[in-house]
Amino acid sequence: MSQTTDTDPHTTTPDTVWSEHVSLIDRIPRSVAMAGLFLAFLAIWQLAWSLQLVSPIILPSPGETARDIVFVGQNLFSGDYMLTALRVTVTEVIYSFALAILIGFSLGVLVGETVFGERAVMPYLVAIDTMPKIAFAPLFIAWLGFGIASKVALATFIATFPIIVGTAAGLHAADENARMLFRTMGASRLQTLMKMKLPTGLPHFFTGLKIASVGVMAGAITGEFLGGGKGFGELIRVAASQLDTPRVFSLIIYLSLLGLATFGSVVWIQRRFVFWQKTSAATDGMA
Amino acid sequence: MIATVSRLIPAGLDARPVYELRGVNKTFPRRGVHALDRIDLTLHEGGFASVIGASGCGKSTLLKIMAGLLPPSAGSVMLSGKAVIGPRRDIGMMFQQATLFPWRTTIENIVLPIEIRDGRGAARAKHDEARTLLDLVGLTGFGDVFPNELSGGMAQRAAICRMLITKPAVLLLDEPFSALDELTRDYMNMELQKICMAHNATTFLVTHSISEAVILSDVVYVMSPRPGRFIEAVDIDLPRPRTLDMITTPRFGALVDRIRGRLDRGAFL
Ligand SMILES: Nc1ncnc2c1ncn2[C@@H]1O[C@H](COP(=O)(O)OP(=O)(O)OP(=O)(O)O)[C@@H](O)[C@H]1O
Ligand SMILES: [Mg+2]
Numbered sequence: 194m195s196q197t198t199d200t201d202p203h204t205t206t207p208d209t210v211w212s213e214h215v216s217l218i219d220r221i222p223r224s225v226a227m228a229g230l231f232l233a234f235l236a237i238w239q240l241a242w243s244l245q246l247v248s249p250i251i252l253p254s255p256g257e258t259a260r261d262i263v264f265v266g267q268n269l270f271s272g273d274y275m276l277t278a279l280r281v282t283v284t285e286v287i288y289s290f291a292l293a294i295l296i297g298f299s300l301g302v303l304v305g306e307t308v309f310g311e312r313a314v315m316p317y318l319v320a321i322d323t324m325p326k327i328a329f330a331p332l333f334i335a336w337l338g339f340g341i342a343s344k345v346a347l348a349t350f351i352a353t354f355p356i357i358v359g360t361a362a363g364l365h366a367a368d369e370n371a372r373m374l375f376r377t378m379g380a381s382r383l384q385t386l387m388k389m390k391l392p393t394g395l396p397h398f399f400t401g402l403k404i405a406s407v408g409v410m411a412g413a414i415t416g417e418f419l420g421g422g423k424g425f426g427e428l429i430r431v432a433a434s435q436l437d438t439p440r441v442f443s444l445i446i447y448l449s450l451l452g453l454a455t456f457g458s459v460v461w462i463q464r465r466f467v468f469w470q471k472t473s474a475a476t477d478g479m480a
Numbered sequence: 481m482i483a484t485v486s487r488l489i490p491a492g493l494d495a496r497p498v499y500e501l502r503g504v505n506k507t508f509p510r511r512g513v514h515a516l517d518r519i520d521l522t523l524h525e526g527g528f529a530s531v532i533g534a535s536g537c538g539k540s541t542l543l544k545i546m547a548g549l550l551p552p553s554a555g556s557v558m559l560s561g562k563a564v565i566g567p568r569r570d571i572g573m574m575f576q577q578a579t580l581f582p583w584r585t586t587i588e589n590i591v592l593p594i595e596i597r598d599g600r601g602a603a604r605a606k607h608d609e610a611r612t613l614l615d616l617v618g619l620t621g622f623g624d625v626f627p628n629e630l631s632g633g634m635a636q637r638a639a640i641c642r643m644l645i646t647k648p649a650v651l652l653l654d655e656p657f658s659a660l661d662e663l664t665r666d667y668m669n670m671e672l673q674k675i676c677m678a679h680n681a682t683t684f685l686v687t688h689s690i691s692e693a694v695i696l697s698d699v700v701y702v703m704s705p706r707p708g709r710f711i712e713a714v715d716i717d718l719p720r721p722r723t724l725d726m727i728t729t730p731r732f733g734a735l736v737d738r739i740r741g742r743l744d745r746g747a748f749l
Contacts, residue, residue, distance in 0.1 A: 388592075
């Protein structure tokens with residue numbers, strides 16, 4: 194009789210039940226995990242400061258930095274000189290991003306769609322792309338002066354290449370079946386480009402845009418560091434030269450908010466335009 | 481050899497010839513591949529022909545030449561009395577992949593050939609016709625769904641609609657259902673037969689499956705390994721309409737055996 198209870202389906206032995214094991218860390222909600230990590234970071238920072246591990250000139254206290262963040266925020270919202278500087282930088286970013294998209298897309302189509310572009314233009318683009326583009330900054334300043342133009346030029350220069358690569362890669366993304374299908378339908382080259390190759394390539398194009406959105410910020414700020422002007426980069430440079438480290442920190446934080454906004458808007462537009470592409474939040478962030 | 485060549489023209493068909501291939505040869509000089517060797521083929525109106533052969537023997541190449549996607553190295557291809565020298569409106573094609581575009585709804589995918597040929601307005605005017613086709617293949621109500629919500633078999637059925645929307649006189653099918661599971665495939669083959677009979681379409685099917693070729697065709701061409709050449713044309717004298725029950729009949733088995741016997745050993749490994 195004892196054997197019947199062994200084979201009874203309701204008293205399954207533990208090793209016949211295979212349940213998914215979810216570790217404790219996986220169960221923590223993402224927001225809680227992120228907040229926890231941030232608090233840990235603050236604690237270490239505070240500790241390092243309290244123990245005077247580094248000179249306070251190099252590393253301000255978290256409290257000091259927070260106070261300065263609030264101060265800079267007030268200055269920005271009351272429309273004071275910092276907002277003027279932010280406007281300059283935002284203008285540069287918008288101009289350069291628009292220019293980079295225009296130039297990058299055009300060159301990308303040239304390189305990705307024509308034999309001439311692929312054979313003759315691409316090698317030059319690859320050669321220029323391997324150069325450290327920041328090194329061109331003094332040249333742009335010499336050519337275009339200390340105004341906004343030299344910053345826009347540098348930022349555009351940096352941001353154009355990922356867009357070229359993304360566009361060209363996108364145009365090559367269509368598979369043989371799709372190409373053959375369009376040929377059987379008697380599609381013209383323009384139709385094939387507009388109705389098949391470009392839509393197929395949109396995810397690649399947006400990957401290029403995301404990389405470019407980071408590059409455009411880097412380009413604008415570098416341009417401001419090296420070529421003066423009235424932008425946010427100049428504020429950072431001045432604060433740093435005065436050893437006002439809390440100010441440098443808080444300015445960088447506002448700057449990264451600007452960067453996040455740029456990147457985020459690209460992701461948002463991608464979600465609307467490439468609605469058929471299933472992306473998780475994680476891969477979105479990975480560009 | 482002479483005996484087999486004379487067998488290449490199926491007897492008992494007095495319908496009008498639609499496709500006429502004469503001495504079609506194809507070499508790919510760059511890779512030194514001799515893909516097709518002296519292919520002669522006549523397809524009669526409303527007929528269903530299949531070609532079967534080992535992988536790489538040149539079946540897809542033949543189909544591409546017939547579709548005007550690839551020029552032959554030698555020989556001529558005539559369709560309805562006119563030489564095929566490029567893609568033609570009266571040809572409908574289907575491949576192993578459905579290739580529906582994910583940014584278009586199913587119905588927009590189906591009217592795509594019309595949009596390419598006659599513009600957006602003409603394509604929109606065909607929506608009703610497209611829905612009728614969807615009903616025909618059992619996809620009623622799926623017109624406004626995006627393709628990533630369709631299963632493989634459903635996508636392939638939508639591809640059939642896309643092929644039929646232009647009312648092509650001939651259908652060229654390159655292993656259209658080989659990516660589907662066997663049950664779906666049998667079902668789709670019966671659908672295909674219905675469609676071909678209803679439209680009186682002239683059909684040429686490339687397949688790897690002997691039983692698929694036998695159940696669907698009036699004549700099955702057996703192709704030799706590279707260079708591809710027809711080594712036999714087997715008339716399939718099963719009555720129409722064909723049903724899946726016929727697969728178990730002795731006649732069906734005999735035809736399958738005959739075709740298998742003509743294919744080189746190891747060709748399907
Ligand atoms: N564009 C091309 N350039 C060079 N060689 C080619 C080209 N297309 C096909 N071939 C060669 O021609 C031969 C026949 O190819 P094909 O695709 O017609 O074979 P297939 O019978 O359709 O094979 P499968 O059953 O695997 O689809 C192969 O050896 C292939 O390598
Ligand atoms: Mg093939």
